[in-house]
Amino acid sequence: MLRGRRGECAELDALLNGVRGGESRALVLHGEPGIGKTALLEYLSERAPGMRTVRVTGVPSETELAFAGLHRLCAPLSDGLAALPAPQQEALHAALGLSSGRVPDRFLVGLAILGLLAEAAHKRPLLCLVDDVHWLDRASVQALAFAARRLHTESVGVVFAARQPEDDLAGLPEMTVTGLPHEDARELVRTSMPGTMDEQVLDRFVAETRGNPLALLELPKEATLKHLAGGYGVPDIGALASLLQVSYQRRLEELPEPTRRLLLVAAAEPGGRPVLLWRAADRLGIGLEAASPAVEAQLVEIDDRVRFRHPLVRSAVYWAASPEDRRATHRVLAEVTDPEHEPERRVWHAAQGAEAPDEEVAAELERSAGRAQARGGLAAAAAFLARAVELTPDHVRRQQRALAAARVTHQAGSPETALRLLSVAEAVPLDQGRRGQVELLRAQIAFTMDRGREAPRMLLDAARRLAPQDPATARETYLEAINAALFAGPPPDGAAGEVEAAAARSAPPPPEPPRPADLLLDGLALRITEGLAAGAPALTAAMRIFRGPGLSEEDGLRWLWPAGIMAAALWDLETWDVLAARHVRLARESGQTTALPLALTQRIAVDVFAGDLAAAEGLVEEVAALSEAIGSPAPPYGALLVSAWRGREAEGAALRRAVAAEAVRRGEGNGLTVGAWAEALLANGLGRYEEALAAVPEAGEDRPADVGSAPWALVEYIEAAAGSGEPERAAAALRRLTEVTVPAGTDWALGVHARSRALLSTGTAAEDRHREAIDLLGRTGVRGELARAHLLYGEWLRREGRKGDAREQLRIAHESFTVMGMDAFAKRAARELQATGENVRKRAGEAASELTPQEAQIVRLVREGLTNPEIGARLFISPRTVEWHLRKTFGKLGITSRKQLQRGGAPASLLVDGER
Numbered sequence: 014m015l016r017g018r019r020g021e022c023a024e025l026d027a028l029l030n031g032v033r034g035g036e037s038r039a040l041v042l043h044g045e046p047g048i049g050k051t052a053l054l055e056y057l058s059e060r061a062p063g064m065r066t067v068r069v070t071g072v073p074s075e076t077e078l079a080f081a082g083l084h085r086l087c088a089p090l091s092d093g094l095a096a097l098p099a100p101q102q103e104a105l106h107a108a109l110g111l112s113s114g115r116v117p118d119r120f121l122v123g124l125a126i127l128g129l130l131a132e133a134a135h136k137r138p139l140l141c142l143v144d145d146v147h148w149l150d151r152a153s154v155q156a157l158a159f160a161a162r163r164l165h166t167e168s169v170g171v172v173f174a175a176r177q178p179e180d181d182l183a184g185l186p187e188m189t190v191t192g193l194p195h196e197d198a199r200e201l202v203r204t205s206m207p208g209t210m211d212e213q214v215l216d217r218f219v220a221e222t223r224g225n226p227l228a229l230l231e232l233p234k235e236a237t238l239k240h241l242a243g244g245y246g247v248p249d250i251g252a253l254a255s256l257l258q259v260s261y262q263r264r265l266e267e268l269p270e271p272t273r274r275l276l277l278v279a280a281a282e283p284g285g286r287p288v289l290l291w292r293a294a295d296r297l298g299i300g301l302e303a304a305s306p307a308v309e310a311q312l313v314e315i316d317d318r319v320r321f322r323h324p325l326v327r328s329a330v331y332w333a334a335s336p337e338d339r340r341a342t343h344r345v346l347a348e349v350t351d352p353e354h355e356p357e358r359r360v361w362h363a364a365q366g367a368e369a370p371d372e373e374v375a376a377e378l379e380r381s382a383g384r385a386q387a388r389g390g391l392a393a394a395a396a397f398l399a400r401a402v403e404l405t406p407d408h409v410r411r412q413q414r415a416l417a418a419a420r421v422t423h424q425a426g427s428p429e430t431a432l433r434l435l436s437v438a439e440a441v442p443l444d445q446g447r448r449g450q451v452e453l454l455r456a457q458i459a460f461t462m463d464r465g466r467e468a469p470r471m472l473l474d475a476a477r478r479l480a481p482q483d484p485a486t487a488r489e490t491y492l493e494a495i496n497a498a499l500f501a502g503p504p505p506d507g508a509a510g511e512v513e514a515a516a517a518r519s520a521p522p523p524p525e526p527p528r529p530a531d532l533l534l535d536g537l538a539l540r541i542t543e544g545l546a547a548g549a550p551a552l553t554a555a556m557r558i559f560r561g562p563g564l565s566e567e568d569g570l571r572w573l574w575p576a577g578i579m580a581a582a583l584w585d586l587e588t589w590d591v592l593a594a595r596h597v598r599l600a601r602e603s604g605q606t607t608a609l610p611l612a613l614t615q616r617i618a619v620d621v622f623a624g625d626l627a628a629a630e631g632l633v634e635e636v637a638a639l640s641e642a643i644g645s646p647a648p649p650y651g652a653l654l655v656s657a658w659r660g661r662e663a664e665g666a667a668l669r670r671a672v673a674a675e676a677v678r679r680g681e682g683n684g685l686t687v688g689a690w691a692e693a694l695l696a697n698g699l700g701r702y703e704e705a706l707a708a709v710p711e712a713g714e715d716r717p718a719d720v721g722s723a724p725w726a727l728v729e730y731i732e733a734a735a736g737s738g739e740p741e742r743a744a745a746a747l748r749r750l751t752e753v754t755v756p757a758g759t760d761w762a763l764g765v766h767a768r769s770r771a772l773l774s775t776g777t778a779a780e781d782r783h784r785e786a787i788d789l790l791g792r793t794g795v796r797g798e799l800a801r802a803h804l805l806y807g808e809w810l811r812r813e814g815r816k817g818d819a820r821e822q823l824r825i826a827h828e829s830f831t832v833m834g835m836d837a838f839a840k841r842a843a844r845e846l847q848a849t850g851e852n853v854r855k856r857a858g859e860a861a862s863e864l865t866p867q868e869a870q871i872v873r874l875v876r877e878g879l880t881n882p883e884i885g886a887r888l889f890i891s892p893r894t895v896e897w898h899l900r901k902t903f904g905k906l907g908i909t910s911r912k913q914l915q916r917g918g919a920p921a922s923l924l925v926d927g928e929r
Contacts, residue, residue, distance in 0.1 A: 018052075024188060084110075093129050202230075293345045347366060472494035473513055509720065649668060660698050698838045823842050
């Protein structure tokens with residue numbers, strides 16, 4: 014038991030016991046320098062006999078080298094690499110520089126680390142200790158944190174030690190390490206100091222160090238025994254880290270000059286490899302004997318590694334040296350570092366050793382940035398490029414590199430730093446081409462940070478600036494501007510994207526043959542400025558290209574989102590289905606995890622309109638798991654739609670409040686539009702027509718229907734107005750709906766139009782249009798809209814006094830809504846059936862209701878034929894956690910194997926579409 018650490022040690026013992034018992038645990042220790050974090054990690058290591066232990070420690074000069082920490086951590090675990098699924102192997106190999114290939118997605122790398130840790134713990138429990146997180150490269154920290162969050166039943170313990178809470182470790186259990194209790198601190202000083210110390214001085218010393226163990230051990234050496242005994246000369250503790258560093262610097266001054274130079278080499282070389290230390294020492298004319306005074310002073314240990322007593326010793330050594338000595342040391346280290354096997358470390362030393370701008374070093378930094386970027390090390394690439402900018406003597410080339418650095422820094426998730434680098438690029442007069450590139454990047458950063466009205470305007474300005482020099486990029490930028498405008502939502506005095514689309518009409522002509530983005534831009538601009546009738550032919554042509562086999566991965570990932578919106582605007586469910594499926598597949602196969610939530614959201618919308626709420630709800634859970642894993646807010650639109658169709662009032666209200674708050678914060682007006690449509694849909698399902706009308710008041714205004722969810726809001730408005738006895742308001746909305754349905758000409762569009770017309774018709778005309786709607790929608794896959802057509806026809810028949818005919822339609826509606834899980838509409842149909850005199854029986858509950866959302870999703874994926882590793886990759890959990898969930902699921906469902914699930918042993922609500 015460590016002195017004064019009974020509580021901390023008990024918590025660490027509990028962690029070890031949990032890991033030995035088959036659980037996985039994670040913990041973050043944080044506290045000031047010298048407080049004892051490393052000692053607690055040592056305690057864990059010593060208390061883990063029989064467990065496999067791996068350890069990695071961050072060092073300052075590796076913080077910019079992407080995945081440097083993982084490289085050291087994975088070395089002893091490399092025997093488990095072959096057991097990982099191929100995509101994870103490829104991602105990890107690329108990240109560690111073991112192979113070339115596509116840029117690895119950082120979350121796929123995290124999933125690979127999760128699998129590697131789980132595989133390493135297969136035979137015996139694994140303990141992973143990560144010290145000095147604040148000096149570990151961010152890519153490694155993110156990958157390890159990702160894995161730690163997803164561990165569950167793998168017998169793995171991961172413990173981090175950092176000076177303060179780290180954003181990348183947020184959400185993991187924490188332990189704040191504080192100073193020793195007063196009596197333990199006093200005893201530590203007594204046992205470490207020869208002679209005696211005045212009690213009053215001792216108490217003051219303990220109080221001023223706040224019980225910091227390193228300070229208690231090191232700072233008394235700053236005062237003579239006489240001073241300590243007499244109460245004089247006790248140093249004012251102040252900032253402990255700074256004072257400890259000064260203390261070490263004073264002790265360094267007592268060492269011989271060759272020893273100080275040798276320690277400086279050790280401090281500047283982060284790998285801790287003795288071979289490099291001795292090579293550099295030889296170049297500097299320093300003999301082996303120079304190490305002895307430093308070892309005897311207990312400042313450093315040199316065996317198979319070079320280890321400083323404490324990170325503050327390394328810091329003290331490095332910063333006590335003059336700038337000239339530091340640069341000279343880095344130059345020597347660059348000379349002795351292998352340029353073939355460690356080119357990035359070599360050039361980093363060369364860059365730190367440069368005394369003036371140096372084009373040769375800057376060019377090599379630029380090449381290193383390219384290698385880092387190819388491994389997914391965007392932060393490292395940005396650091397290399399930023400240093401290259403500083404070392405570039407030619408102002409034009411400096412401008413080019415500053416722009417490249419800003420672009421990569423933005424991709425790495427540091428928009429503020431990217432803006433600073435853009436200001437460096439602008440320090441030299443820009444030609445028109447580079448001015449357009451600067452404006453484009455500034456606009457893209459604005460869209461990332463705030464999706465309000467500024468981003469579309471800035472993108473539009475950039476497109477105009479680029480048009481004369483780079484027509485192809487200009488056209489893409491016009492499309493980005495329209496897409497940003499659709500996210501921002503309609504301005505008070507016009508339609509969403511109207512200004513941007515009008516400007517795009519004057520864009521340079523497309524190349525021959527036109528690219529997918531060119532066709533989409535022309536069709537979208539026509540749709541917004543002149544209506545669906547004018548834009549439909551061009552959009553239909555674009556849809557053929559996006560559906561076709563020639564679509565590249567890059568075009569797909571970049572443009573399938575707006576293409577899917579256009580397929581929906583054409584009321585073409587089949588094309589929308591194909592595009593959404595392709596978008597999800599490309600996002601999965603490319604490993605671009607950050608692109609997946611938006612792709613899945615589009616897939617959810619398709620499933621919702623197809624009436625497959627079970628599949629949609631499973632994907633909502635996947636989006637939530639994915640977003641939690643990557644640390645970004647989950648796109649709310651899918652959850653909103655599922656909740657509305659399910660008829661869940663409380664859940665829907667909470668979701669809308671969250672969406673509204675986020676939409677206002679980001680300026681994303683489209684979120685408010687979707688939330689209002691979902692509210693109207695839910696209210697209509699419940700038969701509360703006044704509430705539905707109040708939810709979408711804009712639908713009653715005399716203005717063109719925007720692209721996106723606005724046409725569906727019109728549908729809800731018409732039904733609500735008709736149900737409220739306000740046919741005039743419904744008629745005005747119907748005229749607008751006609752403009753966005755009839756030109757589309759699909760069965761879905763014409764069916765919804767006929768159903769809406771029926772609500773405003775009487776007599777034979779009303780019946781004909783109800784039947785027409787059922788006939789048209791019956792030819793489509795929009796099962797929810799078809800069920801609503803039966804419901805509305807049944808309600809009309811009941812009001813006409815034709816109870817027998819009404820029952821037939823209402824039974825169809827009620828059964829359809831019930832099977833699809835559309836509870837609000839099912840209850841509305843049940844009330845109508847009861848009004849005809851029919852007794853509606855409630856369906857018995859199913860075992861599926863006992864499953865958690867994640868268990869239900871795992872069952873669906875098993876039925877799709879996915880293996881445990883494939884399911885783990887989809888849900889960002891380990892295969893062993895998948896197996897654990899399946900065992901629980903088998904008990905709930907009364908089955909014993911996955912084969913029974915695949916043969917149909919799951920409840921009906923979990924069967925995939927087409928198997929009912």
